[in-house]
Amino acid sequence: MAPVSPVFVGRQAETARLHALARQAAGGHGVAVLVEGEPGIGKTSLLDRVATDCAGLGLRLLTGAAEDLEQQLPFSAIANCLGIGAATSDPELARVSGLLRGEQAFTRSLAAANHDFVITEAILDLFDEWFAQGPVALLLDDAQWADPQSLVVAHRLGRGIEQQPMLLVVATRSAPRGGAVDALERSLVARGGHVIELAPLPPDEVAVLAHDLLRTDAGPRLSRLLGTAGGNPMYITELLAELAEEGALADRDGRMELVWDTDELAEGWVPPPLAEVILHRLGFLPPAVRDALQTAAVFGRAVELTELSQVLGRPVAELADVAASAVEAGILTDTGTRLEFRQPLIREALAARVPPSARAALHRRAAQALDADGAGVERIAEHVMAGEGVDDRTTEWLIDVADPLTARAPELAVELLQRALPGAPRRQAARLRLQLIRALLWRGANAEAERLARDAVATGDDPACDGELRWLLAQTCYRRGHLRESLEVIEQALTEPGLSATERGRFHGFAAVCLFFLTRFEEARAAARRAVRAGEATGDARCTGIGDFALAMTLAVDGDLEQALVVNDRAFASLTEGVQPDLQVDPYTLRGMCLLELDRLAEAERALSAAIAANRESGGAYLPIAHTLRARLLFLDGRWDDALVEIETAAELPDLLGSAVRLRGMADLIAVHRGATVDPPAGTGTSYPHHFSRWARALCVESQQGPAAAFELLAPAWDKAHGLEPRRLVYRVCADLARLAVAAGDRDRAGALARDVDALLARRAHPSLAATAKLCHGLAADDAELLLAAAADYREAGWPLYEGNAYENAAEALARQDHPARARRALDKALERYGALDATADAARAEARLRAAGVRRGVRGPRKRPKHGWEALTATEQRVVALVASGLSNPDIAAQMFLSRRTVQSHVSSILGKLELSSRVELAVQAAERGTVQAG
Incomplete structure (x- = not known):
């Protein structure tokens, strides 16, 4: 009897x-599903059915499986789904493919975590582009073997999935599996994700499966045997395949029955484990x-015929015939792009037949053959x-x-370098140690990298490596937050006679940053100037650049x-x-910070958008700071909802x-x-982070304990x-300190504040600082005219909250000076500014202050923006x-609005919540109905 073929029954x-989901x-309401079950229970077959359904519904289909041998290869599982391989030529995948190959990784990222962030964002950008084109299905099999980075991508896709098609x-597998898969399930x-747990087939479906495989019903004895499975x-x-191979089945009265009559098949006999059954059949x-x-x-x-040909020394054509036989036997499957083992258990069973020593020899031979062929590292x-x-x-x-x-697979790099180092000759050992320190830094193992770097500097095995070693040691200290130790390393390096002029210049620049x-x-300024001079003398742009950057920081903190x-x-x-990983600049x-402090808000916003884009592209460590500065800008110019979105975006970053x-x-x-x-x-006493x-706490204390207590806190x-x-x-x-001081009856403290601000103003004037003075x-001085002038300056600076504060204070002063009409107009202006911000606490305080002075608002203030609806x-x-509504993807919207993709996603989530919608498709439809596309 010929071998039986697998079929899908039940479920x-x-x-x-899954078809309904x-x-x-496809209709725009995304959903995530986790399918669980024991090996062989039918997960892969179910995914095949889902893939057919998705193709029929017009979804872009991305399928793949994780591999147990690739768990240390970052993004390998998601790359399998995307179809990214060594020879990927699809232009849509070009950027992600390049990043996965580690192209220019060390010129982009500070560490593996940052590089992983860049790749993750690039993959999510790609999905966003696809979502704008139509619905997408991503089917990942064998996730118990997935690398952590691929699971993070799945987690991130799941976070906003309800918005997307x-x-x-x-x-x-239900078990065993790693904690990362459990975390993904919880996420x-x-x-709103679904969990589908595949239970064993019930007896009636077992009978149907047997009938489909045998093309007839199973007899009583065979049915009892199958019931033990x-x-x-x-x-x-x-x-059944093994029994067929053994000739143990025969037709008996129109039903397939066992023809063996041995003690092994007596009542209660339990068949061997599945792996043994597979091994025996193979x-x-x-x-x-x-x-x-x-x-x-x-x-x-995956079965790579070219790789097999190189290792086994057999022609590819001959191996193609082998593969065809294996496909016919149901051992391999042709996915259309590559050959794979049909079931992981089949592959595991075959691999288990190869002794460990033979396996090691095969891997060595494969490594040598692939190296000669120029395969991926x-x-x-x-x-x-x-x-x-x-x-x-x-x-x-x-x-x-x-x-x-190191850029592509840092865990592998560290393990191999550590394995190679102990037995290496002295010349090789120095280079291996240097590379190991770099790999440890990339992986984020800064303490281990520092220990190894200190040992290497002390040993001095290779003078040619000394400058680079000391640079790496200074980096390890810096990245651990040990700035003084980093500075000590730099100062010691600068005493070494073997340093080149360029190396000296870069060390001076790095010293300036630490200082x-x-x-x-002052010391930082001096070191920065030495770096600039070294750069000008040697023509090294990095020396000049890091020196000027450090010098600019000192000027900024001085107020110039x-x-x-x-x-x-x-x-x-x-x-x-651009932003470089080992320059810390x-x-x-x-630039964005300086423009912000100069009240050049529109320019600052553009500069910070460029900063966010540059850091996002390179995995720069300054990305959260750029988002933080942008949030501060949005707070000052009154776009508080946008500021909260920016804060939410930044809070999720490394x-x-x-x-x-x-x-x-x-x-x-x-x-x-x-x-x-x-x-x-919590637990900070009087200390605040x-x-x-x-x-913020002081403003709360004002309403609870009065202005004096709030002043002392602030x-x-x-x-x-x-x-x-x-x-x-x-x-x-x-502005708040002076108000609190006056409210507490201490105008002298307000006067002292005024003189402090005057001292700042004497050095450099711009609207917000002049307004504060x-x-x-x-x-x-209880001078209403000066307070109204402050309001005008704040308006020029573009600070609506502070403009409202100035009008509020002017209104109270005018009321005390018996100018009720002018006081009422000033109050109305304050409440108008507060209303636009939804600053209810400020509005309540202003009305209470003026009510006590006998003044009420003249006209009804602006209606507060509602919480829901357009x-x-x-x-x-x-x-x-x-x-x-015009069909742009999140990355396209981000590019047009000078935002990050994450920020756009947060805005979309906020919009859907306010409109009580559940997907971008619904949003686009409703916006088109309202004419928003034309209006935009």
Whole structure:
């Protein structure tokens, strides 16, 4: 009897459920599904059915499986689904493919986490582009073997899936599986995802499966035997195949029955485990087919005939015949783009037949053959890792490819370098150690990298590596936050006679950055100038660029913002490569900060958009800071809803430089102005993580304990302002401080504040600083005209909240001076500004103050923007709606609006919530009906 073929039986409820979800996704309401079950239970077959359904519904179909041998290869599972391989030529996939190959990785990213972020964002951009074109289905099988980065992509896709036309199906074994898969399940379910657990087939469906395989009913004895298979379709299929191979089945009265009559098949007999059944059946393969398949099984799920040909020394044509026989036998399947083992258990069973020593030899031979053929370094590294030992030839190869391997597969790189280092000759050991330090830095193992770098510097095995080693050691200290230790390393390096002039210049530049963050500003300025001189003398643009950048930072913190811009622009011109991982500089963000402080808000917004784009493209560590500055800008110019979206976007990013405390404080400040209450930080006593947090809490204390207590809480934000947050950057608190001082009956304190601000104003004037000085003087002197002048300056600066504050204070002063009509007009203007911001707490305070002075608002203030409906949308959200309705993807919208894709996604989520819609498709339809596309 010929071997039986696998068929799909049962699972009607699961199939119908997935078909309905696919239709839902095709209609624009995305959904995620996790399919679970034991090996052989039918997960892959169910996914095949889903794939057919999705193709019929017109979804872009992306299918693939994770491989157990590729768990250390970042993004390998998602790359399989996207169809990205060594020879990928699809222009849509070109950028992602290049990033996955590690192209220019060390010129882009600070560490593996940053590079992973860049790749993840690029993949999500790609999906967003596809969503704008039509519905997408992503089906990932064998997720229990998926690499962590691919699972993060699945998690991120699942987060906003309800907005998008997408079906995400992830199939995994019930157990054993890693914690990352469990975390993905929790993430998907928390956002409305479904879990489908495949149970064993019931007896009636087992009978149907047997009938379909045998083309007739099973007899009683055969049925009893199949009943011992636990309802596992693969088990039943393989068991029948083995019985057929053994000639143990025969037709008896129109039914297929066992013809064996042995004790083994007596009542209660339990068949061997599934793996043994598979092994036994595969024993009947012709030797040529079995040997080739065993070698292929050792190398992974995908069967690469060219690779097999190189390892086995057999022609590709001959192996193609082997593959055809294996496909016919149901062992391999042709996906249309490559050959794969039909079931992981089949591959595992075949690989298990190869002794460990033979497996290691096969991997060594494969590594050598692939190296000679110029294959991808990560594939070669997988074979080297699976082999035993590292010989001299492999060591030389490892030294040559360490950088691209580190960028592509950092875990593999570190393990191989560590394996090669102990037995390497002295000359090779020095280079291996250097590469290992770089790989550890890339992986984020900074403490281990520092220990190894210190040992290497102390040993001094290779003088030619000394400068680079010391540079890496300074980097490791810096990245651990040990700036003083980093500075000590730099100072010691500068005493070494072997450094080149270029190396000296770069060390001086790096020293300037460390000194700046240690608030040793004069020393930082001197080191920066030495770096600039070295760059000019040697022609090294990096020396000049990092020196000018550090010099610009010192000018900015001194308050000389115009000159800081000039010098920073020189740094721009020198650092043509953009944000670099080992220079710790970002002139993009510094430019945005300077423009923001100069009240050049429109220019600052464009500069910060460029900073966000540059850091996002390169994986720069300054990305959260750029978002934080943009959020601060949006707070100042009154776009508070947009500021909250920016804060939400930044809060999800890797926070290497400690921006999170600023973001939380800013969000608290907006919440308090809108009437919420924030509690003091837990366990901090009188300490606050940032002056924004202290400020928000002080405004709460004002309403609870009075202005005097609020003043005492907020005053340290000004009195102790120094270092990286000097008074020049903290003066915004003075408006509230002066008001609180006067409310507490202490005009002298308000006068002292006014004189402090005058000292800042003497050095450099611009509207918001001039307005703050006038406000403080006006409060101290009870001068309504000065307060009205402050309001005019704040309007010029574009700060509506502060303009409202000035009008509020002027109204109270005018009321005391018996000018009720003018007081009422000033109050109306204050309430108008507060109403536009939804600053309910400020409006309530202003009305209470003026009511006590005998003045009430003259006309009804502007109606507050509603919380729901089209009128609830901000101007930014209205633009996003118009662009969504015109068919643009999130990346396209981001490019047009100078935002990040994440920010656009957050805006879309906010819009859907306000409009009580559930998908972009619904949004586009409703917007078109309202004429939003034309209006936009």
